[in-house]
Amino acid sequence: MKLSLKNRFLLLFVLLICIVLIFPIGVMILSSFSSQDGSFGVMNYQELFTNPYYKKAISNSLLLSMTAALVSEIVAVIGAWSLTKISDSAKESLVTVLNLASSFAGVPLAFSLIILLGNSGVINAISKAMHFSLTGSLNLYSWVGLIIAYSFFEIPLGMLFLYPIFEELDNGWKEASETLGASNWFFIKKVIYPILLPGLIETLLILFANAMGTYETAFALTGNKITLISTIIGSLIGGELDSNVPLACALSVVFGLTMVILVILGNLVVKKRTSTER
Structure with a gap:
């Protein structure tokens, strides 16, 4: 049976998805159930949820990512709404800047x-010269510092996702x-809330996932001072003495399941609110 050109491209796309997404995920899940000595079981997951060190890392990642995502989305909502109030030329320039800023991480x-x-x-240095503290008691190498750092690339990213939604709002509706x-x-x-709600939830999930997966920024600022899923995975994979790839795979699976659960909950909230409004 001869395939058409369209079906050939579709088959190529499916093969590409299998190679770069489905196959690696399958290998990661299987590896998460194996140990370094080759045995098979749930020992890695038992370690994650019984060892206080890993439990703390999971809770830290969830708390930090959700806080950074919420703070960034609040600012992004204001920024995206403001973008709709300026001229087209200024808007195009700012969107370009936002694209650059959203990629400035690590x-x-x-x-x-x-x-x-x-x-x-x-x-x-300026504060010492002026004998007046401009930053107060801000500690860049702490939780607050990480939230500030994450906000630098999360806010532009949130504005890029929310701006088209605000652009669709018609003044004639008012x-x-x-x-x-x-x-x-x-x-x-x-009127406004039902239109914005799906975009707000989807953007929040994207910002949350982006924060959860951030490694270089957190490690460069805090090192191992604040334990996070991303930094532990990096140390488990790249460590010469404490390398443990199966445990890193288990942590990655926990991260993936967290995102799946959040996406399902987000969709349920949107559907429930939509059905209520109707």
Whole structure:
């Protein structure tokens, strides 16, 4: 049977997805049930959920990622709404800047923040010269510092995802609502909120996943001071003395299942709110 050109490209795409996505995930899941000595079982998962060190890393990653995602999305909502109020030329320039800023992460971002906000950074040097603290008790190498660092690339990313949603809002809807005698609160609750909710939840999930998977920025700022899933996976894979690939695979599976659960919950919330509004 001869395949058409369209079906050939479709088959090629399916093969590509299998090679770069399905096959590696399958190998990772199988490896998570094996030990370094070759035995098969759930020993890695028992280690993750009984060892306080790994339990702390999982809770730290969840808390840090959700906090950074929420803070970034709140700022991104304001920024995306503001983008719709400026001229087209300025809008195009800012979108370009946001694309660049959303990619500025990892070690370069960490070093930039250290130069700016570190103990011997520019702002602290200016503060000492002025005999006045510009940053207060801010510690860049702490939880607050990580949230600030994550926000530098999470906020632009959130604005890029939310901006098209705000751009679709029509000013005529507001005028029609006022003509029919609806209050501002009714208009926001019944018109704006149902439109924005799916995009807000999807953006929050993307920001959460992006924060969970960040490795270089967290490691460059805190090293092993704050244990996270991403830094532990890096040390388990790259460590010469404590290398443990199966345990790293188990941690990766936990991360993947967390995202799957959050996506399912997000979809359920959107469907429930949509059915309620109807």
